[in-house]
Amino acid sequence: MVGIDWSSLRQSLDGQLLLDSDPAYEWTRKPFIARFDEILPQAVVMCATHQDVVEALAFARRNDIDFAVRSGGHCFAGFSSSRGMVVNVTPMAQVKVDGSRVEVGAGIRIGAMTNALIDHGLVVPGGSCPSVGVGGTTLGGGIGVLGRLYGLTLDHVVAAEVVLADGTVVTADAERHPDLFWALRGAGAGNFGVVTALTFDARPAPRMTNFYIEWDFQDAAEVLKAWQRWAPSAPEEMTAGLGFTAMDDLDEPAVAELFGAMVGTESDAMKLIGELVERCGREPARVNCREMDYRETALYQAGLLSAVNNQVVETPQGQIERQGCRFTKGEFFDGPIADEAIDRLAEVFVAGRTAGEVRGLELAPWGGGYARTDRHATAFVHRDTSFSLKHAVMVTPEASQGAKEAAYRWVTESWSAVHPWGSGRVYPNFPDPDLTNWGDAYYGENFARLKRIKSQYDPQNLFRFEQSIPLG
Numbered sequence: 001m002v003g004i005d006w007s008s009l010r011q012s013l014d015g016q017l018l019l020d021s022d023p024a025y026e027w028t029r030k031p032f033i034a035r036f037d038e039i040l041p042q043a044v045v046m047c048a049t050h051q052d053v054v055e056a057l058a059f060a061r062r063n064d065i066d067f068a069v070r071s072g073g074h075c076f077a078g079f080s081s082s083r084g085m086v087v088n089v090t091p092m093a094q095v096k097v098d099g100s101r102v103e104v105g106a107g108i109r110i111g112a113m114t115n116a117l118i119d120h121g122l123v124v125p126g127g128s129c130p131s132v133g134v135g136g137t138t139l140g141g142g143i144g145v146l147g148r149l150y151g152l153t154l155d156h157v158v159a160a161e162v163v164l165a166d167g168t169v170v171t172a173d174a175e176r177h178p179d180l181f182w183a184l185r186g187a188g189a190g191n192f193g194v195v196t197a198l199t200f201d202a203r204p205a206p207r208m209t210n211f212y213i214e215w216d217f218q219d220a221a222e223v224l225k226a227w228q229r230w231a232p233s234a235p236e237e238m239t240a241g242l243g244f245t246a247m248d249d250l251d252e253p254a255v256a257e258l259f260g261a262m263v264g265t266e267s268d269a270m271k272l273i274g275e276l277v278e279r280c281g282r283e284p285a286r287v288n289c290r291e292m293d294y295r296e297t298a299l300y301q302a303g304l305l306s307a308v309n310n311q312v313v314e315t316p317q318g319q320i321e322r323q324g325c326r327f328t329k330g331e332f333f334d335g336p337i338a339d340e341a342i343d344r345l346a347e348v349f350v351a352g353r354t355a356g357e358v359r360g361l362e363l364a365p366w367g368g369g370y371a372r373t374d375r376h377a378t379a380f381v382h383r384d385t386s387f388s389l390k391h392a393v394m395v396t397p398e399a400s401q402g403a404k405e406a407a408y409r410w411v412t413e414s415w416s417a418v419h420p421w422g423s424g425r426v427y428p429n430f431p432d433p434d435l436t437n438w439g440d441a442y443y444g445e446n447f448a449r450l451k452r453i454k455s456q457y458d459p460q461n462l463f464r465f466e467q468s469i470p471l472g
């Protein structure tokens with residue numbers, strides 16, 4: 001790549017081209033998860049229009065430069081990082097509202113979209129972490145507190161504007177490029193083109209009862225045994241996740257936490273939560289449950305996440321939130337995990353805890369709105385499962401190599417403790433570079449059709465990375 005003349009690309013852009021000599025390069029090129037900081041791109045293209053994306057792709061083709069596509073940069077596997085070029089759509093963050101139709105630039109973040117829509121009394125159901133990119137999360141799914149009622153973020157997409165490998169700009173919807181539209185919803189992340197805008201059919205933003213219930217860790221296994229038979233079959237107005245959390249300070253004991261929200265009153269929510277408490281036979285140590293409007297709900301849910309995970313970093317471009325060196329694994333479960341495996345999971349969770357290491361398990365209940373769409377109606381195949389379980393561990397970027405290796409060993413051991421009960425299927429938004437059968441894990445029987453669509457829309461395999469869909 002020595003000798004590339006970037007000036008022609010710079011001149012053709014409405015947005016910015018950042019090389020390592022530009023002051024803004026250092027913080028713009030970094031992804032959200034510091035584990036991938038060492039993947040240094042030659043250049044970051046901050047695309048302000050879809051024409052900028054066209055120019056960036058043409059430049060990459062002409063100069064044979066590898067590239068990655070990025071919206072919010074939160075990918076667990078580093079697939080939005082590249083040693084060539086990062087095609088970043090962040091500047092495309094406009095919001096247009098027309099009735100319940102909402103068109104956004106693919107670079108907008110969940111927090112900014114949520115805030116803009118609340119002013120119109122609307123919401124696009126999905127995750128609660130404000131800094132996650134709408135582009136990435138939508139193309140891989142999008143789960144959150146309204147998911148069991150309304151479905152995934154991608155279930156609300158009615159059209160996508162896409163820049164294809166040959167530089168054509170198309171709109172994919174039910175009538176135009178229907179195969180591409182099908183593929184984008186569940187397998188669109190970095191595989192078929194750069195999505196520059198998304199149109200959603202939004203929902204009215206409801207009042208919700210938000211809750212956070214905590215148990216001492218000695219009760220964690222019994223709570224999980226009861227939760228897995230309760231949360232996935234609860235009324236669909238209720239989305240109640242379960243977490244095990246161990247902070248980096250060893251003086252803080254590990255806890256089990258039920259967190260989520262319900263479209264209903266406090267007494268509706270507490271009645272249901274009471275059923276879980278009765279089934280597990282363990283009294284919570286802390287109960288917080290309150291009805292809120294949707295604006296407060298979004299803040300409350302975002303606060304639950306950042307309390308555990310995020311660090312605020314001061315940069316010349318202002319404050320940004322980041323995570324450290326994080327390793328994540330996940331899997332769907334079609335039915336309950338055996339009691340002895342749950343006992344083992346809880347044992348592994350606290351075994352050999354070290355200062356500086358944050359551990360977390362997060363279980364998300366399925367059913368309800370997630371299951372309402374047929375498994376072949378979009379590329380998102382994971383419709384009729386029971387719950388997903390994510391294992392995550394984080395150490396600081398400055399931690400020793402030994403500490404990073406120990407963190408990785410722990411996440412693998414935790415995953416292995418329950419994997420025999422898993423479905424082998426994995427949520428595409430939780431990608432894992434260790435998976436060997438990733439095509440089946442992310443896409444199931446939809447993988448064959450995805451390979452054919454890949455050949456049609458990207459016959460030269462321009463959009464490629466470690467786990468990109470191959471030509472078929």
Ligand SMILES: Cc1cc2nc3c(=O)[nH]c(=O)nc-3n(C[C@H](O)[C@H](O)[C@H](O)COP(=O)(O)OP(=O)(O)OC[C@H]3O[C@@H](n4cnc5c(N)ncnc54)[C@H](O)[C@@H]3O)c2cc1C
Pocket residue numbers: 032068069070071072073074075076079080089106126127128129131132133134135136137139140141142143144188189190191193194195196309429430
């Ligand atoms: C702190 C945190 C909280 C999270 N919470 C939730 C949650 O509540 N619910 C949930 O469902 N998920 C959640 N996730 C997972 C999240 O949905 C995925 O990490 C998602 O891929 C992030 O999207 P992004 O745009 O920020 O990431 P990026 O790293 O920018 O992109 C992720 C993938 O999508 C591709 N991509 C990005 N933009 C485009 C585009 N415009 N066109 C084509 N391909 C593109 C990238 O190449 C990459 O492969 C969370 C992740 C983190 C780190």
